[in-house]
Amino acid sequence: MEFIFGIDVSKTTSNIAILVDGKPVKQFKINNNAKGFETLAKELNPFKEPSIIFESTGVYSRSLKNYLLHENYRFTRINPLRAKKDMDSFRHNKTDSLDAPGLAKAMSMHHYDPTELSDPIYSKLHPLERFYQEQNEDIVREKDRLHKILSITFPEIENLLSSTNGNLYWNLVQKFPSSDFVKKYDIYTLSKVVLQSTPKNMGVGRSQRIASRLIELAKESFLMTNVDYEIREARYHAHEVQRISHLKSQLISEMAELSKNLPEIKILISIPGIGIKTAVCLTAEWGDIRRFYSSNAINAFVGIDLIHYESGNYTAGEHIRKRGNAYARKILFKAILNIISASKMIPTNINLVYKRKRQSSGSKGTKKIVISAIHHLIKTIYHLVLNNEMYDTKMFSGEH
CATH class of the missing domain: 3.30.420.10 (Ribonuclease H-like superfamily/Ribonuclease H)
Structure with a gap:
């Protein structure tokens, strides 16, 4: 029965x-x-x-x-x-x-088959990765709020360093949310404050250059009055961005430690352009990739399988379904951009596909070309994991 x-x-x-x-x-x-x-x-x-x-x-x-x-x-x-x-x-x-x-x-x-149970590590990775994605969304909001409030208190400070990311920048914003705070220091004292604002080793010469630039920017800035609340808000958002950034790094470290014995992690990072962060996040999102019966099944899971529609003489342009794992889709999209960047030094089959599509007169739109490259990346990863092989960079470097 x-x-x-x-x-x-x-x-x-x-x-x-x-x-x-x-x-x-x-x-x-x-x-x-x-x-x-x-x-x-x-x-x-x-x-x-x-x-x-x-x-x-x-x-x-x-x-x-x-x-x-x-x-x-x-x-x-x-x-x-x-x-x-x-x-x-x-x-x-x-x-x-x-x-x-x-x-x-x-x-x-x-009469569906019973669900095959994967290694418990995958179940542990998934909630950690989703927490990481929440922090990604939170940090984007906090950076936007910080930018808006600095446009009132000290917009010029955003031009101080080449990047508005990193502990040095966030610490300096907390110490100098307004140009008025800069004017209280001479360049020598200010350079010492700069040195104390980063956990990394910094030479005296660079700290003095940053201090000098900070003084120049403070002189250019129009000093707003009665902005005590805005100054407090700028410090708060800079601190929040820094806190969330540290939490993100901690979560990646935890996922890396948890998944260190999974063979697909080493396989993924053997592909030029894919680092440990991408490897653990992708693995956490799609779980044990061996459970899929084909790479096309992974495409459907991610939501990049194509929809074809035609009726009579009308044929609609093909587009992806997008009814899949949006986080995995986003991770793969960024992975392709990183692979393309890394391919300047180490060519890959993924980059070759991307270049061919770009050169093709029938291919329009960067997103469509990236989606095509994602298809090939998934196919490559699936083959490597099933056969427990590392990515062979020599195949595309002229050495093979």
């Missing part, structure tokens, strides 16, 4: 439908907590090797997944898009009460 539990998971509750040999026998609702899972256990216990299916709904389904893992139940965690496509053939209305029986019926019709 076939016993199927279809579970539709929402934020705080789950609807559950039980099918026995394709016939519904019971439907009930539980809370997603310890008491609710006890109720589920009582329903599961009488059945021998029940099939359990639920949609992968991000954080909402994690508590159910963890419970089933703890109790050693096998389950099928299905992609919501796949579930919708399969249920649309027999489900004409969508409600919470119909989704659970629909999932159970889909399992009865298609």
